[in-house]
Amino acid sequence: MIDRLSDDGIDVRVEAGIARITLDRPAAGNAITLPVAMALMRAAIRCETDPSIRCVIMTGRGRLFCAGGDVPTIADAGAGRAPMLAELIGVLHVAIERLSAMPKPLITLINGPAAGAGFSLAMLGDLVLSARSAHFTAAYGAIGLTADGGLSWLLPRLVGLRRAQEIVLTNRRISALEAETIGLVTRVVEDDALAEEGNKLAEQLAGGATRALGAARALLRDSFDTGLEAQLNQEQRSMVLAGGSAECAEGLQAFLAKRPANFKGI
Template sequence: MSSPAITLDIQDSVAWLTLARPDKRNSVDPAFALRLHELAERCAADPEIRCVVLTGSGKFFCVGGDIDAFSAAGDDAEAAVGALARSFHAGIYRLATMEKPLVTAINGPAAGAGLSLAIMGDIALAADSAHFTSAYSAVGLTPDGGASWWLPRLIGTRRAQEMLFTNRRIGAEEAVSIGLVTRVVPDDTLHVEASAVAKALAKGPVRALARCRALLMESANAGLHDQLDREAASIAKSAGAVEGQEGVAAFLAKRSPHFV
């Protein structure tokens, strides 16, 4: 039996999803895409999981689609790549919309679909050795994994155009300066830093964080009036929920809140 393309390890209410094809630089093939969707659904549904971390194994985070698989499809490439993209996108969408926070711990280079996976974290931590490349147009392809949605929102249309059209490599420090990732940490402390962030989020008001995720997603295409209505409904619901009541009580009592 072959090893899974992505492994799952649950520690202290945090689910660690580790891309586990280091010999293929964690590239995306059909088994990878199916596994991503399977684990995303499990993480979203399991009430014991309060935060998810996505990271890679080996020296790379993820270099994108498995080009060998694309080539092997031959004349069936259009159908094969379309099926792979739709399968991959099912996992992407679930991770992006689940009601718990996502941390990406980017342990090395991220390109193509790997870029999409890297930048979708609510908190995106990049190791010093990480760098980011669109890579699609270099092989005559176009973005997948949500890159064309995330990039303009994170770094602006002009920078997104440059990344997609020229495939210029963005180093870790530049990635922070333009808003592509949250911060850079030394390679040898990435796991420790990601763990600390994830544990703190897992101890936080996860339902309120889920509503924050939803508001940010909706704001991309919402008018101000509609977004204000959404915010009013969301804060009202949060205030009436256990987390909101605990947060207010803890504030008034001058103690730390207990959200778990």
């Protein structure tokens, strides 16, 4: 059974434990307006809180993944631009925080160019598959703005400070192949294989020990902000909690019985 909802430029489909969030303003390059940001926030909350959802895919419809903020809307705000941006970015950041912190893996499928906040959304995935035709641009400096969507946090962690400085300050376009080489994306695939490869990954993750995967996701995310001793303590606490779970019991029983584990049945 497919549970589907279209909401202000965001299409959400849930099937077999996998939620697919599609940025759905193809005529506008899937650019983000306040209604789109609010719809994405609602989708993120749904993915975080719905226990039937075990893995999340995010992608775009049409030629672009996401062009970032909707530039005409920003320009039309005139003297009200600062408060408009405060509201828009505040809502978008709630969505990003939810997608980042949810105890479920996130796959981003980059179907085309990603710029500005679209660049940030692209990198948010635990696994990032990029179509060969896609490319990435920071874009903010060209219109006199600075990074949002977590770009200034994500980019240095993925590619290092020096390379991040060049990407943001020069607005240089990064091809999909270069993005793979420098660690921006997990893997480049042919355009017509992107959806299929993404679905394979999602099915694998949705069939896994999702609570353990969620805890591992949190450990990896937090590791940049903790020292070794603190991280070791967090690993111990996480392992102990996982060790007492039904997932671990099923995994161990399946391993000893030489059968596939049935984590979805828990």
